Amino acid sequence: MYLxxxxxxxxxxxxxxxxxxxxxxxxxxSRLVNRLSFEESxxxxxxxxxxxxxxxxxxxxxxNKMMLQLLKGREPRQPKILELGAATGxxxxxFIEQYGGSGVLVDKSHASHQAFLTLKEPLQNTTYLNKDxxxxxxxxxxxxxxxxxxxxHFKDKKPVMDIHxxxxxxxxxxxxxxxxxxxxxxxxxxxxxxxxxxYRELLSEKEFKGILSQAELRILRLECSFGYSYDFIxxxxxxx
Amino acid sequence: MQxxxxxxxFIEKNIIVSREEARFCDNDNIFELGIVSSLFAMKVLNxxxxxxxxxxxxxxxxxxxxxxxxNILQFIERKRSIAV
Numbered sequence: 001m002y003l004x005x006x007x008x009x010x011x012x013x014x015x016x017x018x019x020x021x022x023x024x025x026x027x028x029x030s031r032l033v034n035r036l037s038f039e040e041s042x043x044x045x046x047x048x049x050x051x052x053x054x055x056x057x058x059x060x061x062x063x064n065k066m067m068l069q070l071l072k073g074r075e076p077r078q079p080k081i082l083e084l085g086a087a088t089g090x091x092x093x094x095f096i097e098q099y100g101g102s103g104v105l106v107d108k109s110h111a112s113h114q115a116f117l118t119l120k121e122p123l124q125n126t127t128y129l130n131k132d133x134x135x136x137x138x139x140x141x142x143x144x145x146x147x148x149x150x151x152x153h154f155k156d157k158k159p160v161m162d163i164h165x166x167x168x169x170x171x172x173x174x175x176x177x178x179x180x181x182x183x184x185x186x187x188x189x190x191x192x193x194x195x196x197x198x199y200r201e202l203l204s205e206k207e208f209k210g211i212l213s214q215a216e217l218r219i220l221r222l223e224c225s226f227g228y229s230y231d232f233i234x235x236x237x238x239x240x
Numbered sequence: 241m242q243x244x245x246x247x248x249x250f251i252e253k254n255i256i257v258s259r260e261e262a263r264f265c266d267n268d269n270i271f272e273l274g275i276v277s278s279l280f281a282m283k284v285l286n287x288x289x290x291x292x293x294x295x296x297x298x299x300x301x302x303x304x305x306x307x308x309x310x311n312i313l314q315f316i317e318r319k320r321s322i323a324v
Contacts, residue, residue, distance in 0.1 A: 056278040057278055057281050060278045060279075060282060061281055061301050061302065061303045064298075064301040065298045065299075068297065068298040069298045072298070093279060094282050097279070097282040097285075098282070098285070098286060119277075120277055121254075121277050121279050
C-alpha cells in the first residue's frame with residue numbers, strides 16, 4: 001500500500017470551506033506551485049522521477065503481455081526476424097525466447113552495439129549489423145520485421161516505413177511499437193529529459209493508425225500497454 | 241524433486257551475478273536483488289508453461305507473479321486450482 005502525503009494547505013491553515021470552483025483551475029495549481037520552496041520543488045521532482053523511471057523487469061512483463069495479446073492465434077514458428085533500430089534487441093530476444101528462430105538486428109549507434117556485445121546473456125542465432133537502416137543490403141526474406149521506438153524519431157515517415165516493408169517476405173508480419181501520446185507519457189518525457197536523445201514525436205493512437213494506413217499496411221491487431229512508466233502502443237500488420 | 245526446488249534451480253541457472261551475490265531466500269524479490277537479467281522475465285513464461293504444464297495467458301503477465309520462488313509457486317497453484 002502506498003499512502004500519498006497530505007495536501008499542502010493554503011497559508012498553512014485548514015480552509016474554512018472547500019471551493020470546488022477553484023479546485024480545477026490553473027490558478028489554484030499555480031498558487032500551490034508558487035508556494036513551494038526550492039528544496040520542496042527539488043524533492044518533488046526527484047520523487048516524481050523515481051516513481052516514473054525505466055524498469056527493465058516491469059517493461060519485460062508488460063511487453064510479454066502486449067506481445068501475447070498481439071500474436072494470440074497468430075504465433076509465428078521459428079521466425080526469421082529483422083529488428084530495425086534494435087538497440088540491444090529487446091523484441092528479437094522476446095521472439096527467439098518464445099518461438100525460436102533467428103534474428104538480424106540493425107542499429108547505427110556504436111553505443112547500442114557495444115551494449116549488445118557486453119550483454120551478460122548473449123543472444124543466440126543473431127547477427128548484429130552496426131549500420132544505418134537505410135544502407136541495408138538484405139534479401140526480402142524476413143517473416144517478421146519489427147521496431148520498438150523507431151518511427152517516432154523521423155519527421156518524414158515514408159522512408160522508415162518503406163524499410164519495414166522492403167525486407168518483408170511475402171505473407172510476413174510487421175510489428176511496430178511506439179510511445180503513445182498520453183498525459184503519462186508526456187509527464188515521463190518531461191521528467192526524464194535525458195531520454196530525449198533527438199527528434200521525437202509522441203503519437204496518438206489516431207496518428208499511429210494513420211501512419212500505418214498511409215504506408216499501406218493492414219492492421220491485424222492493435223494493443224496499448226497498461227501499467228508502465230509511460231504508455232506505448234503496438235500494432236501487428238501485414239503489407240496490403 | 242519438489243516444485244519449490246525446481247523453481248529455485250531454474251532461477252539459479254539464470255543468475256547473472258557471482259555466487260557470493262546470488263544468495264536468495266524463497267521470499268526474496270529476485271528482480272529487486274538484481275540477480276537475474278530482463279531475459280529471465282521472458283524465459284520464465286516458457287519455463288512455467290513447459291515444466292508445470294499450465295497455460296499462461298496475457299493477463300498473468302504481472303511482475304508480482306514471478307518475482308520470487310514463493311510467488312511463482314503460488315501462481316502455479318492458483319492456475320491449477322482455476323483449471324480444475
